[in-house]
Structures are given as C-alpha cells and as structure tokens.
Amino acid sequence: MSKTSVRKLMERSSFLYVHDDDDFTRKDYYRVCGFHLQIGVRPLSKLGFGTTIWAAALALCQYFETEGIRFSDKKVIELGAGTGILSILVALLGGDVTITDQPALLRQIERNVSFNIPSNFEPYVKVRALSWGRDHMLFPSDYDYILGADIMYFYRCLPLIVETLLHLSNEKTIIYFASSMWYNKKAISENYHILSHYFETEIVCRYEVKDVNIYKMVRKIPTPGDVLNL
Ligand SMILES: C[S@@+](CC[C@H](N)C(=O)[O-])C[C@H]1O[C@@H](n2cnc3c(N)ncnc32)[C@H](O)[C@@H]1O
Incomplete structure (x- = not known):
C-alpha cells in the first residue's frame, strides 16, 4: 500500500420520494465538483444491486473532486455503472464517456443521464450493454480510464472482469x-x-467511515512466457 489518506465520505445533500414513475421511487441529490447531481434510484428493485448508489461510487466521485482529477478529452469507460452517477460526473468533467452495465440497467442510466447532462454534452455520453467476459470484444482497447465501483465482491466474476480489463486497456490506461x-x-x-x-x-x-478503498491500477508489461491463467 502506498500513500493513502483517511477521509469521511460525502453524503447526499437531499432526497425526494417520487410517485408514478416506473423506474424510480426516489431521487437523491449530491453536490460534487461544483455540480448538483440528481440521481433516480429504486432500492430493493428486482433488477438487483445496481438500482441504488453504492458507497464506492460516491468515494470515486469525492476522490476525483479532492484530487482535482479532470477528464477533458479523455476516453473513459465504466463497468457495472448501476445508476450511472460516477460516469455522469466524469462526463461533466469533460470526459468522453461510455457507461456500461447489463441490459436491464440501461434505461435507468439513460434517464439519469437525461436529468444531468446538457444537450451539448450528449455526443460525449454513450450508454451501452456490456456483460463482463461476454460483450467486451465489441469495445475498443484505447481507453484512457476504466472505472469500476463495487463490482469486485464475487469470486465468480473475477475471471470475467480480468478478461474484460485486459481487452479494454493498454499500458497507458489508468484504472480506478x-x-x-x-x-x-x-x-x-x-x-x-x-x-x-x-x-x-x-x-x-x-474512506474509513464507510470502509471503502480506492485502487489505482495500470497494466504490467508482459514479459516473454507470461501466460494468462484465469
Ligand atoms: C453493487 S452494484 C454497483 C453499482 C454502481 N457501480 C455503484 O457503485 O453504485 C454492481 C453493478 O455491477 C453490475 N453487474 C453485475 N454483474 C455484471 C456482469 N456480469 N456484467 C456487467 N455488469 C454486471 C450490476 O448490474 C450492478 O449495476
């Protein structure tokens, strides 16, 4: 472990229950990097874990704010984006962003994009299905950044994530x-x-309070004889 710091994690500034909406039961509001984000959520949805905002997504948002990381002209892809909050922030910070998750989650992401992304940013925000280890070959390998929040908690997903990361990345790609x-x-x-x-x-x-770690990764240069053994 190298330089780390221990911090409190940002919290939503307010929330609102919504009615007569097929996708969301609540809107959560956050202030970060000078933006006021509104994110529709649906806790306990049958769509699974991705319908609420996980602490890891907030931690990365806050990390980008405190470190002053900007994404102007950078090509970014997020895996397992859930509500899309992290990629939405990255798009507002100038990134050319591809937001991915399983097909059933894409509608909520598209709606959250529409709540937050002005029309002149729309060409820089794509929402696409990417099931790890299955669809990754449909995407290029030249991303500047790959992002993932709270997607590492099952053993069975790891080989799929490794395969996906190895395809999407090159030696210059920074993975958070x-x-x-x-x-x-x-x-x-x-x-x-x-x-x-x-x-x-x-x-x-x-982020000690919520027990969240942020990892930065870059590809190792393979040496002759290295074998991918998943
Ligand atoms: C715990 S949620 C985290 C959501 C979001 N990143 C966050 O932090 O708020 C995990 C996300 O991974 C997605 N996911 C799970 N298995 C997946 C797979 N095999 N391929 C692509 N996405 C997957 C889920 O749909 C869900 O959105």
Whole structure:
C-alpha cells in the first residue's frame, strides 16, 4: 500500500420520494465538483444491486473532486455503472464517456443521464450493454480510464472482469476501482490480489467511515512466457 489518506465520505445533500414513475421511487441529490447531481434510484428493485448508489461510487466521485482529477478529452469507460452517477460526473468533467452495465440497467442510466447532462454534452455520453467476459470484444482497447465501483465482491466474476480489463486497456490506461470492503471482504481482497498479477495495483485512498478503498491500477508489461491463467 502506498500513500493513502483517511477521509469521511460525502453524503447526499437531499432526497425526494417520487410517485408514478416506473423506474424510480426516489431521487437523491449530491453536490460534487461544483455540480448538483440528481440521481433516480429504486432500492430493493428486482433488477438487483445496481438500482441504488453504492458507497464506492460516491468515494470515486469525492476522490476525483479532492484530487482535482479532470477528464477533458479523455476516453473513459465504466463497468457495472448501476445508476450511472460516477460516469455522469466524469462526463461533466469533460470526459468522453461510455457507461456500461447489463441490459436491464440501461434505461435507468439513460434517464439519469437525461436529468444531468446538457444537450451539448450528449455526443460525449454513450450508454451501452456490456456483460463482463461476454460483450467486451465489441469495445475498443484505447481507453484512457476504466472505472469500476463495487463490482469486485464475487469470486465468480473475477475471471470475467480480468478478461474484460485486459481487452479494454493498454499500458497507458489508468484504472480506478473502488470497493466497499465490509461487503464480502475476503473475496474482494483476494480478487484484488489476483488482479495485481496483471496490473500494478495500489490503494490510493481509503474512506474509513464507510470502509471503502480506492485502487489505482495500470497494466504490467508482459514479459516473454507470461501466460494468462484465469
Ligand atoms: C453493487 S452494484 C454497483 C453499482 C454502481 N457501480 C455503484 O457503485 O453504485 C454492481 C453493478 O455491477 C453490475 N453487474 C453485475 N454483474 C455484471 C456482469 N456480469 N456484467 C456487467 N455488469 C454486471 C450490476 O448490474 C450492478 O449495476
């Protein structure tokens, strides 16, 4: 572990229950990087974990704010984006963003994009289906950044995520992942350990209150004889 800092995690500034909406039961509001984000959520939806905002997504938003990371002219893809909050912020910070998740989640992401992204930014925001280990070959390998928040908690997903990351990245790609360590800590730690065989991995920030780690990874240069063994 290299330089880390221990911080409190940002919280929503307000929320509003919504009625007569097929996609959302609540809107959560956040102030970050000078933007006022409104994100529709539907806790306990049958669509699964991606219909609420996880602490890891907030941690990455806050990390980009405190570190002053900007994404102007950078090509960015997010895996397992859920509500889309993280990519929406990155688009507002200038990124050319591809927001991905499983097909059932795309409608809520598109709606959250429409709540937050002005029409002149729309050409720089794409919402696409990407199931790890299945659709990744449909995407290019020249991303400047790959993002993932709270997607590392199952052992069974790890080979799919590794395969996807290896396809999407090159040696210049910076990967920022964040994980809520309280949720299946053993699997998460072991998954990052396996990722570290393929990527130089460091914890760059830790949000103690919510037990969230932020990881920065870059691809290791393969040496002759290296074998991908998933
Ligand atoms: C715990 S949620 C995190 C959502 C969001 N990143 C956040 O932090 O708020 C995990 C996300 O991964 C997505 N996911 C799970 N398995 C997936 C797979 N095999 N391929 C693509 N996305 C997947 C889910 O649909 C969900 O949106």
